[in-house]
Amino acid sequence: MLEYVAMVREEAGDRIARRKARDREARRERIVGAARRIAEHEGWASVTVRRLSDEIAYSQPVLYSHFESREGILAAVALEGFRELGPALEKARSSGSRGKAIERVAGAYLKFAESSPALYEVMFTLGLTVPFGDAATPVELRSAFSKLVQLFEGRKAKPEIVAELFWASLHGIAELTRTRRFPPAWQKERLRVLVALFTRLQ
Structure with missing residues (x-):
């Protein structure tokens, strides 16, 4: 009992x-x-x-x-954003022909930045202490970045470096478009040229 x-x-x-x-x-x-x-x-x-x-x-x-702090809240929002961005990039990368993967991923990235400007800002432009590119980098960030790396595997250049340059280009386009430094009317041509550059890169 x-x-x-x-x-x-x-x-x-x-x-x-x-x-x-x-x-x-x-x-x-x-x-x-x-x-x-x-x-x-x-x-x-x-x-x-x-x-x-x-x-x-x-x-x-x-x-x-x-x-523990306001920054902790913002960091949690940023990680939530990476949990959303990663699957969006993976869906774009894996759908359709392999040759168009760079174009689809670039489009998905810019669409995410445009449709969620506040979320994108906390992920990439606010001065948070969330670590990038080291042993303490959260899994959400690693997973999202890996979708870019996978685009450039099998090339002569180190895929992580090419992915960083691709990401930097996309981020620059997203930010300069958001702050109206880039004319929106040229966005399609801008994306076409970017994709052509990274498609040819070996």
Whole structure:
């Protein structure tokens, strides 16, 4: 009988622990979602811990129990962006003929940057301490970058270097278009020339 009671208590404890974990994850997702919404409408300068606290009716101590700082919240949003970008690039890379993969991936990248400007900004242009290109780089970033590397495998040039240059070109186009330094009317021709350059590169 005592063993049965102990088992019931253990199962109840497990259920409570799982529920608490789900609740904690739901709160975390709500914080990240609110940060994205505010940034999309008002910019990242408006995303503060106090504003988030008011927006989702969580006390500031609750927010700090999930994230140590405002930057932690922004970094979580950035990682969420990479979790979205990676599959978008993979879908573009793997659909259709191999010869068109560079063009499709370039188009998918620029579409992502254009359709989610606030998300793209926190991923690539804000001064976060999320590490790129070292042992501490999060798996989400590595996965997204690997989709670019795969485009250039089997060539004489080191594929990681070519992927970096391709990424730098795409990022430059995305940013200069966003800030209206590049005329949007030339975007198709711009993309055509870029693709031709990297397709020929050996």
